[in-house]
Amino acid sequence: MTDTPDSARDYRDTVFLPKTDFPMKAGLAAKEPAILERWEKIGLYDRLRRERQGRERFILHDGPPYANGDIHMGHAMNKVLKDIIVRSQSLMGKDAPYVPGWDCHGLPIEWKVEEAYRAKKLNKDEVPVAQFRAECRAYAEKWVAVQRAQFERLGVMGDWADPYLTMKFDAEAAIVGELLKFAESGQLYRGAKPVMWSPVEKTALAEAEVEYEDVVSTQIDVAFEIIDAPNAPELVGAHAVIWTTTPWTIPVNQALSYGPEIEYAIVEIVGGESHDAPLKSLGRFLIAEQLQPEFAQRVAMKLAPFTDLQIRWTGKGSQLEGATARHPIYNYLRHPGESRGPASSGEGSGTPGQARGDGVSEAALAFFAKPRPFLPGDFVTTDAGTGLVHMSPDHGEDDFLLCKQYGLDPVFAVDGAGMYRDDWAWLGGQGSVINKKFVAADGPICTDLRAAGALLAASDDFAHSYPHSWRSKAKVIFRATPQWFIPMDRSATSDLPGAGRSAEVGSQGEPSPLDNGATLREIALDAIAATRWVPARAENRIRAMVEGRPDWVISRQRAWGVPIALYVNRATGEYLNDPSVNARILAAFKAGGADAWFAADHQALLGAEYKLADYEVINDILDVWFDSGSTHAFVIEARYGEGTRANLYLEGSDQHRGWFQSSLLESSGTRGRAPYDAVLTHGFALDQTGRKMSKSLGNVVDPLKIIQESGADILRMWVASTDYFDDVKIGKEVLATASDSYRKLRNTFRYLLGALDGFSAAEKVPVRDMPDLERYVLHRLGMIDVELKAAADGYEFNRYLRLLTDFAQDDLSAFFFDVRKDSLYCDAPTDIKRRSYRTVLDILFHALVRYAAPILCFTAEEVWQARFPSEDDSVHFLEWPELPALPGDDAASTEWRDVRALRVQVTEAIEPLRREKRVRSSLEANVTVPEALLPVEALAELFIVAKVTEGDEVSVTPSDYHKCGRCWRLLPEVTVDGDLCDRCAEVVA
Structure with a gap:
């Protein structure tokens, strides 16, 4: 009805036009806070728990974000998706509690507190532990309060009055209780092996705390003089060449590794006048035969002109068995003023390292005096380098395992700050090893190697990916330190060094899941197979990670966290495993939290049976991933009963190596199964062009700003509209599309409200008496209803939202509403066609407002209250719509x-x-x-x-x-x- 007919009589006052006060302009930013206040006033969450008590329960366990800083788009996307799922499960009639939580311990928070100290030019290490921990707690409390308000503003419904915090006393007690379960079942050991270590933060890091960045490093070729070769005497006097991009590991070299099946060759430089006389004077070099061209290219710049490498000997790597070499710096340290090399011309003496002095004591030289054995390594390849690998068991997983097999142990020459310890014969007191200047081609290490006549090539141009701490952004190193581990491949009956497995294991609970001879890795892999992974491809990712992961390093050398509450016998090195002592430890934690350990009367905790003087008190703290990996114990089981599992864990794809995995391993080691039935993985929020958001790039999209300007429902609609199983994009254009879809859906509700003005039960028409069009629309609604429920069960809310908006736009606005507006406007109120139409509109209203409620939680509430105003009612108390039964209308459809x-x-x-x-x-x-x-x-x-x-x-x-x-x-x-x-x-x- 767009044109006014040429008529003297105006009949517009006789037309039944829709009437509603529901505005087309949403004004969400202003309305939503008032709706939140109303929900809090009526106790929406608590009332839902009471009303759904006894129903089938659906538990989505919240993965804890760190309590530091305002929320970002990743937080918003994650929490909104969780809320949509929880609300949809509630809509389907289930008891769907949601307990939000925070990770309050660990490096991210401690680092922020340290930054405040550094800004004041104070040393955190000089502050009493109790004071420092109190400041960390206060910092976490502050940001928990800030983030809680921000998450609530997103419309996330949950137990905000009683969230879980890993720093609450009951949580800290539960965490140490989970640790003691591992201890009592013999699943702990203390050992020295390389772990990822941050020299800046001075602590071990978990894999999930590491990110990889492209860097340019120094690459060097170093010659080791062969002093014995029983299977190939002709190699004696030649120099084995190693290539490395970590020059700082040369001072702790203990061996060389070869590939038994690799073809090696002794090559000699032919032709050329060397600018670096030792290069030619050293004479013969042992390298992998097929890597000659690469080696020649690296050393060619030192020769003018360079002619060729001539082969003097070839043989299998197996012939290197039993051979030994001399550390290249040994003679140089003994006689610092003399030229080096068996036939050195004296050139290239360079500037020696400052710590060398005029000679080093024999005691200090003992490490460098030992011959370096050649060891077979299946990890040695000819992909790059020389086919020979220098071994530093302090600083590499392969190095550590191979050297340990042959009785070569770490020497701990590099301290926690990345400096060589003061008494180290070469470069003692110097570092840091991650300092580019220190390891550069003209830095102290290369300078001394050059002076020793052992540096064949060095250049600061090797581009590669290298691990960095995700917190400090500084490089990390592999460093062997005494740490506490949970073994992946040892059953409960295995011998565990440093483990104090007691005969009383199990006296406080069930036997260990490992008592049947299975290993933690095997149990975890079985649990992965028994879990539903959404999307399904996620299973392959976490399976590969668990299959290849090393033992779990659970100790950290920090102050803010749950301590590894163990006593280690000074004579035997085994930790005390006494259920009575453990019970007293747990009681102390329940009363005073983790702080109780640092201020404890340890003799009282040990009891009369043990003397404190005989035991070392462990003050290392637990890896925060152990904290969060234990949340199923003090959140799910503590609130819903022992043995209860979460129906769903939901986090970003990075948590396959983080929370998903730590929770899996913790539960597998203590309960023999996963703590979840299903795991959903979503991607990351990127900018509109698909780039990672970064303050330096200026492309950060702030969710708080979107809420302030457009309202949370627009952000929620965007989340639901994305294919969140993969990375998603957000920006002005993307949000404009979401806003347009929102406007159309809001217009549908506005039309329904107007068209239903004055509708009552007396007007309803039975389905059997309705015209075919109304029956068809109800049939379509029934089809959509089935698909929506399937999409909700599959957590496919992009499909869910698309079904809803397409139905509203295509089936209703563009078709049904358009066709029937004539009947609505002009038929008599008693006409069965008009009554039938309004009856169907009523059914549609009740269905659509429910379908929309999990996603558009504020708008659905506004729509419901517009038709059924009430002080204490809410759309979120409603359940999935019950649609009228229809005869089979497939043919009619x-x-x-x-x-x-x-x-x-x-x-x-x-x-x-x-x-x-x-x-x-x-x-x-x-x-x-x-x-x-x-x-x-x-x-x-x-x-x-x-x-x-x-x-x-x-x-x-x-x-x-x-x-x-x-x-x-x-x-x-x-x-x-x-x-x-x-x-x-x-x-x-």
């Missing part, structure tokens, strides 16, 4: 699909006449169709045209009927424009 397709053709055929102004609207058109799928009168109403006839093809002509002055339809009974048709005359009368 197919027929209606064809009718709708024909309607599209008719609309397209009318459009040229509208552009030519031969008709002002479709009401003025007569249409010919090749086949009348319904009675022509019904088709005319569906197509919103004057008349439909059958013919050869779809065609349109202007109608010569006159227009009704009320409904504006062109009908044969209207003889003069502006007169009333029979229906309108009856209604007006």
Whole structure:
């Protein structure tokens, strides 16, 4: 009804137009806080728990974010997705509690407190531990409060009055209790092996705390003089060449490794005048035969002109068995002022390292005096380098394992700050080893190697990926230190160094899951297979990580966390495993939290049976991943009963190596299974061009700003619209698309509210008495209902939202509402067609507002209150709609699909006449169709045209009927424009 007919009588006051106060302009940013206040006032979350008590429970366990800083888009995406799932499960009638939580211990928070100290030029190590821990606790408390308000503003519904915090006393007690379960079952050991270590933060790091960045490093070729080779005597006097990109590990070299099946060669430089005399004077070099070209390229710059490398000997790597070499710096340290090398010309003495002095004591030299054995290594390849690898068991996993096999132990020459210890014979007191200047081609290490005549090539140009601490952004190193480990491949019956497995194991609980001979890795892999992974490909990722991961390093050398509450016997090195002592430890933690350990009367905790003087008190803290990996114990089981598992864990894809895995390992080691039934992984939020958000790039999209400007429901709609199983993009254009979809859906609700003005139960029509169109729309609703429920069960909310918005736009606004507006506006209120339409609109309203509620939690509430205002009611108390039963209408549905397709053709055929102004609207058109799928009168109403006839093809002509002055339809009974048709005359009368 867009045109006013030429008539003296204006019938607009007789038309039943929709009426509603529901505004088209959302104004979400202003309305949402008031809705939040109302939910808090009526106790929405707590009332839902009471009302759903006894129902099937659905537990989505919240992975704890760190309590430091305002939330970012990743936080917002994660929390909104969780809330949508929890609300959808609640809508399906389940008891779906949501307990938010925070990770409050560990390096991220401690680092922030340290930054404050550094800004004041204070040394954190000089502050009493109790004071420092109190400041960390206060910092975490501050940000928990800030983030809680921000998450609530997103519309996230949960137990905000009682969230879980890993720093609460009961949580800290539960964490140490989980640790003691591992201890009592013999699943702990203390050993010295290389772990990722941050010299800046002075602590071991978990893999999940490390990120990889592209760097340019120094690469060097170093010669080791062969002093013995029982299987190939001709090698004696030659120099084995190693290539490395970590020059700082040369001072702790203990061996050389070769590939037994690799073909090696002794090569000699032929031709050329060397700018570096030792390069030629050393004479013969042992390298992998196929790596000659690469080696020649690296040393060529030192020779002018360079001619060739001539092979003097070839043989299998196996012939190197039993061979030994001399550390290249040994003679140099003994005689610092002399030139080096067996045939050195004296050139290249360089500037020696400052710590060398005029000679080093024999005691200090003992490490460098020992011959370096050649050891077979299956990890040695000919992909790069020389085919020989220098071994530093302090600083490499392969190095450590191979050297340990041959009795070579770490020497701990590099301290926690990355400096060589003061008494180290070479470069003692110097570092840091991650300092680019220190390891550069002109730095102290290369300078001394050059002076020793052992540096064949060095350049600061090797580009590669290198691990960095994700907190400090500084390089990390592999460093052997005494740490506490949970073994991956040892059953409970295995010998564990440093483990104090007691005969009383199990006296406080169930036997260890490992008592059947299985290993933690095997149990975890079985648990992965028994878990539902969404998307399914995620299973392969975590399986590969668990299959290849080393033993779990659970200790950290920091102050803010849960201590590894153990006593180690000074004589035997085994930790005390006494259930009575453990019970007293647990009681102390429950009363005073983790702080109790640092201020404890340890003799009282040990009891009369043990003397404190005989035991070392362990003050290392637990890896925070052990903290968060234990949350299932003090959140899920503590609140819902022992043995209860979460239905779902949901986090970003990085948590396959983080929380998903630490929770899996913790639960597998203590309960023999995963703590979850299913795991959902989402991607990361990127900027509009697909780049990672970064303050330096200036492309950060702030969720708090979006909420302030557009409202949380727009952000929630964006989250639901994304294919969040992969990385997603967000920016102005993306949000504009979400806003447009929101506007259309809001308009649908506005129309429903207006069209249902004054509707009551007395007006309802049974489905059996409804016209075919209404029955068809209900059939479509039933089909959509099934698909929506399947999408919700599959956590596919992008499909869920698309189904909802497409139905509202295509089936309703563009079709059903359009066709039936004539009946709504002009039929008599008692007309069965109009009543049927309004009955279906009522059913649609109740269904759509429920479907939308999990995603548009604020708007759905506004819509519900607009129709059913109440001080203490909420749309979120409602359950999934119960739709009226329909007879099998599949055939009718197919027929209606064809009718709708024909309607599209008719609309397209009318459009040229509208552009030519031969008709002002479709009401003025007569249409010919090749086949009348319904009675022509019904088709005319569906197509919103004057008349439909059958013919050869779809065609349109202007109608010569006159227009009704009320409904504006062109009908044969209207003889003069502006007169009333029979229906309108009856209604007006």
